[in-house]
Amino acid sequence: MTVTSSHDTTAPRTxxxxxxxxxxxAAFSFTVSLILGVTGLWxxxxxxxxxxxxFYYAGPLMSWDMQHKLLPNAYTYPLAVAQFGLAAGLLVTDPILNLTGSPTTGAATHGAIMLIIALAITGLLFAFALFAPIGLGDVKLLAGLSAAxxxxxxxxxxxxxxxxxxxxLPVAYNAHRKxxxxxxxxxxxxxxALLVLLFMPVRTLFF
Structure with a gap:
């Protein structure tokens, strides 16, 4: 079940x-990602x-959505750009290492996967939002979350x-009743997204 969070016309100016x-x-995340890639620390x-x-953008995004049922571009766009910047930095890492004769570490593959999956999910949800009750704010938020x-x-x-x-689901059910x-x-x-990202680095402890 998918419900929108971006259609409250009474909300204040974002x-x-x-x-x-x-x-x-974009510049900061790309640079940091590239440095991590070429140094092998990624x-x-x-x-x-x-x-x-x-986490940096979670506070204002959650606050705005809970209070006004809006996800401002001022936070969704930078979140997406920063995550895409990290992916782009990884994407160019292996070609740079090849130029220097250093062994590659598969960073480019990870970067490509991040970009392809995020763009695919975002594009699919955007098309779906044209016919279904999905807020475009949610779609823009998911661009950054999916990239991560x-x-x-x-x-x-x-x-x-x-x-x-x-x-x-519990909140949606309660809203439906009201x-x-x-x-x-x-x-x-x-x-x-945070639960998945926090679990994945330690998943080997459980499986």
């Missing part, structure tokens, strides 16, 4: 995207960097999306 914030987010650091970026969870492959990205909707048509999905989608 904050504007700060000038240059997208460029800074496998140790990247999983936690993906989580930290989500796709670090572990399609299964992780799908489980994150599925888990977010499962977590939202006759409400919208549910703030953002907090549940973020929680689902």
């Amino acid at each position: 904050p504007n995207i700060a000038k240059g914030v997208l460029l800074r987010a 496998q140790q650091v990247m999983p936690w960097l993906l989580i930290l970026i989500i 969870t796709a670090y572990y492959g399609f299964e992780a990205a799908f489980i994150s999306l599925f888990l977010g909707h499962v977590l939202a 006759g409400e048509k919208t549910v703030p999905m953002g907090p549940f989608l973020i929680t689902g």
Whole structure:
């Protein structure tokens, strides 16, 4: 079950995207990712960097969605740009290592997988939103979340999306009983992504 969180016309004006914030987010995440890639530290650091970026934007996103049922572009766009920047940094790592004669570590494959899966999920949900009650704010949020969870492959990205909707079921049921048509999905989608990202680095302890 999917419900929108972006159609409350009574909500206050959302904050504007700060000038240059997208460029800074892209440049910073790309640079950090590239450094981690060429130094061989990406496998140790990247999983936690993906989580930290989500945590950075989680507070305002959850607050806005819970209070106003809106996910402002001022937070969804930088989140997506930062995660895509990390993926792009990994994508160019192996070609650079090849130029220097250093052995590659598979970083480019991870970067490509992150971008392909995130773009596929975002594109599919955007098309679905044209005919179904899915808020575009949720779609833009999932662009960043999917890029992060796709670090572990399609299964992780799908489980994150599925888990977010499962977590939202009690709230959605309660809203339905009250006759409400919208549910703030953002907090549940973020929680689902974080649970997957926190579990994956330690999954070998359980399986």
